[in-house]
Amino acid sequence: MDADLGLPVSVPSTALFTDHYELTMLQAALKAGTAGRRSVFEVFARRLPDGRRYGVVCGTGRVLDAVENFRFDEDVLRFLRSRGIVDDPTLEWLAGYRFGGDIWGYPEGEVYFPGSPVMRVEGTFGECVLLETVILSILNHDSAIAAAASRMASAAGDRPLIEMGARRTHELAAVAAARAAYIGGFASTSDLAAGFRYNIPTVGTSAHAFTLLHDSERDAFRAQVDSLGRGTTLLVDTYDVAEAVRTAVEVAGPELGAVRIDSGDLLLVAHRVRRQLDELGARNTKIIVTSDLDEYAIASLAAAPVDAYGVGTQLVTGSGHPTASMVYKLVARAESDDPGAPLVPVAKRSTGGKTSIGGRKWAARRLDESGVAEAEVVGTGPVPEALADRQLLVELVKGGEVVAREPLDVARERHRAARARLPLSATQLSRGEPVLPTEYVHGGSGN
């Protein structure tokens, strides 16, 4: 335990992103001889956030990193031993841990619905149960952000969206949020760590502090243009917007790249600023708006002369739904301890909600004659022939080896395409039911 670790927490491995009970369950199962039973865990959401029409699977690439890096090294084992969290045989088992099973899942960027088996983790109970927390952390966070980003991207149409929410969320959640926003359709981020880690384009404008630092707004604009060029974006709402716009064009000339408006009635101000810029001959100077935007505010500016949106708080907090509520449930396991024992479906059965459907599942999206999605079909047993080529689960990890790495742009394009195939009502911002019904086909024993 290195108490001197600064931030970011330099955790030696993702194996610490684990809940205490996963290790104690492992210990008990090892002792009982059941830890080796072949098991199938499924990640799914019982429902979408209230009123949302579709979900967006996001974080898959990060899950693959996490699984690959999930090891109990000496530091972690020492910690577990010193705290007495598990016994010696369990520590020994953990020391040799390496996930050797299979993971299937909806590919990143794909949409999902209530009950969609977005990820399926198969292996021994012991090797699979340990991954619960880290897989859910990643998928729940990233999918929540991507879903908000996707709605914002729909609302923005062809206008680019800039992610600038780092200051409103945990510093590393911010990096994942920028990644999720990019997959959901954002064009760029303000977060340098996200640029560094994921190669997402980074952009920036200027803050009120920069203007306030200088003796006049003119001095500030001149300093910025001198250093960053005429293509820069000047922030025009520190004092009086009309005066600032006049000064900005005087200082930078009509080649001024853009102005940013960060307060006030954006609809009204954008119209006024556009008119003023045009009158000053700065017809190509763009207008970027920021200030607590969400998908509704973006939509309300559709007819305004706005060229780009900067979105912060509402993006990184999932626009009212900061987590995707996915769960990780055992849905099938070997009938007995025999190595070749067949799988049997299992499920919680108590009353009081939270029941789930047992069995190892496939999923497919049925399209109508015009190629528009009409149902999410989830089943156990054999896949009906008509749906065979519409299956959603792809192989991500095979025998412990990651087999499905892909560039971020592939997931981003996949999301665009998947959304485009949904019924038109999918992109309505109004609250409503999931845009596709989930149909269950019970076709077999869960094998």
Place this chain on the structure above:
Amino acid sequence: MDADLGLPVSVPSTALFTDHYELTMLQAALKAGTAGRRSVFEVFARRLPDGRRYGVVCGTGRVLDAVENFRFDEDVLRFLRSRGIVDDPTLEWLAGYRFGGDIWGYPEGEVYFPGSPVMRVEGTFGECVLLETVILSILNHDSAIAAAASRMASAAGDRPLIEMGARRTHELAAVAAARAAYIGGFASTSDLAAGFRYNIPTVGTSAHAFTLLHDSERDAFRAQVDSLGRGTTLLVDTYDVAEAVRTAVEVAGPELGAVRIDSGDLLLVAHRVRRQLDELGARNTKIIVTSDLDEYAIASLAAAPVDAYGVGTQLVTGSGHPTASMVYKLVARAESDDPGAPLVPVAKRSTGGKTSIGGRKWAARRLDESGVAEAEVVGTGPVPEALADRQLLVELVKGGEVVAREPLDVARERHRAARARLPLSATQLSRGEPVLPTEYVHGGSGN
């Protein structure tokens, strides 16, 4: 750029938790000769989340780590250069960067109100402007979680709260959330990384998967008790609760540590389970409830025979308010580039909200005759004598050196004490105004 970095993102330094524009503003200010102007930045929240009575300052200790670790090493500089984010003179300046200024702030765990100057960062413009994003990320996230935790702790009274939300938030945000929850009054966490990093007690029970893995509930309970002892917590709602409780006591005996109920009408079920446990002679077996609890659900269980609460989603998402909306604003700066130039207050003045109050501020909490807080007093200039010993800002960093490290338990106890000195209405869960008014005293020039 190491593309092989797994999770957690092993960012070489906290300097990457920075927005693009902070670096370009620095570049422009360096060129204009204004980057060296002495500046005072202030962190404050314009308002509390809607309906909340008080805020909780949290993350201070993490800010100190971040500032100390804020360096532009070769990897980061290479990234900035390759992307053309800033020019060579700026890169050179960054290579030698080390914060050398002063930071004052409300000590961690203290409560705050709209306009409270919770942190004040002083130094040159260049050295201070770079810290904006990382400081806000930490304070906004951690304070949001601590505020929710504090309300839950009030609602829970003497009953312990277990933080178990890691799976519902980003894997590293989860570690910070567990820390914030502990400061806000939680007793323990399920998150091993939080135990490892911050020495917070970790606890665990069992999941439905463990019961489903076994051929019967009895087998599962026996496996758990055999390995973890009679003091363990058995999960009793996989099938039928009454049957599970009977089986649990048969297997573990009346010394059974606890049972956990994770679904259904918790009030009703807790009463039934308590009666049943008592009838079975398991009078000391505790009842732990979980299942989407928030402060309201906790309060509604006050009269139920519940011994501990496990809280997940609502804790890590700030119970409806996942960010504290703090901002980082330049409030004063040197009048000119002369080394000894006096500070002048500065503030954004445009219409459209978002205005702030300029000047380098002090803050004090005025108490009434009975020692109960009656106002948050914020001012510039000299501190009135009557408030001199009630000042809230303490020195955290002096000339670049961290001078205020403290154990987590100190912040936890400070929060308990600060909350206890608020008017009684502070702990009402109903929506309302901030429990203290913020009064401004304009006493001077901002020096």
